[in-house]
Amino acid sequence: KQEVTQIPAALSVPEGENLVLNCSFTDSAIYNLQWFRQDPGKGLTSLLLIQSSQREQTSGRLNASLDKSSGRSTLYIAASQPGDSATYLCAVTFNDYKLSFGAGTTVTVRA
Amino acid sequence: EPEVTQTPSHQVTQMGQEVILRCVPISNHLYFYWYRQILGQKVEFLVSFYNNEISEKSEIFDDQFSVERPDGSNFTLKIRSTKLEDSAMYFCASSVIGGGETQYFGPGTRLLVL
Numbered sequence: 133k134q135e136v137t138q139i140p141a142a143l144s145v146p147e148g149e150n151l152v153l154n155c156s157f158t159d160s161a162i163y164n165l166q167w168f169r170q171d172p173g174k175g176l177t178s179l180l181l182i183q184s185s186q187r188e189q190t191s192g193r194l195n196a197s198l199d200k201s202s203g204r205s206t207l208y209i210a211a212s213q214p215g216d217s218a219t220y221l222c223a224v225t226f227n228d229y230k231l232s233f234g235a236g237t238t239v240t241v242r243a
Numbered sequence: 244e245p246e247v248t249q250t251p252s253h254q255v256t257q258m259g260q261e262v263i264l265r266c267v268p269i270s271n272h273l274y275f276y277w278y279r280q281i282l283g284q285k286v287e288f289l290v291s292f293y294n295n296e297i298s299e300k301s302e303i304f305d306d307q308f309s310v311e312r313p314d315g316s317n318f319t320l321k322i323r324s325t326k327l328e329d330s331a332m333y334f335c336a337s338s339v340i341g342g343g344e345t346q347y348f349g350p351g352t353r354l355l356v357l
Contacts, residue, residue, distance in 0.1 A: 166345065176286070230301075
């Protein structure tokens with residue numbers, strides 16, 4: 133079964149520290165991987181999409197890497213701010229068009 | 244910037260009642276999706292829709308569920324006879340094409356079945 137796992141489930145860092153969020157998936161045959169942000173009780177905001185042919189994507193303070201052979205992606209958030217506090221979800225498109233989600237990592241950035 | 248919209252934002256219903264959740268996808272998008280998130284659980288895929296028909300559905304999407312694109316802008320999810328376990332946040336998403344493109348999500352409809 134194709135699974136997406138995110139560890140840790142929760143993370144607390146002081147403001148200014150870099151965040152490293154991990155995502156692993158069981159099947160290397162993926163179309164793409166998408167990172168989302170979810171605020172409590174809210175919808176999903178797409179942050180970055182990495183195609184299977186790419187190694188990384190960058191947007192502002194965010195950088196996501198993809199290593200298909202080891203089934204891993206990492207989201208880096210540089211110089212974290214209290215406004216970065218949210219749940220970050222990793223979602224993978226395997227051999228179809230639907231997204232398979234991880235359970236998320238809940239981040240708290242302490243001022 | 245174009246966005247996916249969903250109505251209502253909250254819906255409370257009695258068990259056994261029918262509900263219709265509405266979505267307006269981004270206008271030039273061709274693929275539409277419904278996902279749900281039960282409180283404290285992962286976001287789960289329900290169904291994808293393209294060219295006026297279902298392209299894929301999960302085992303959750305049984306005969307109680309149906310989807311429709313009644314006009315050129317709306318995309319609806321109907322639950323025929325709601326159960327307590329249907330209580331969840333329901334998200335609509337759309338993408339320009341399937342497979343390799345970003346899916347854009349709406350803000351969700353929180354459904355509570357009593």
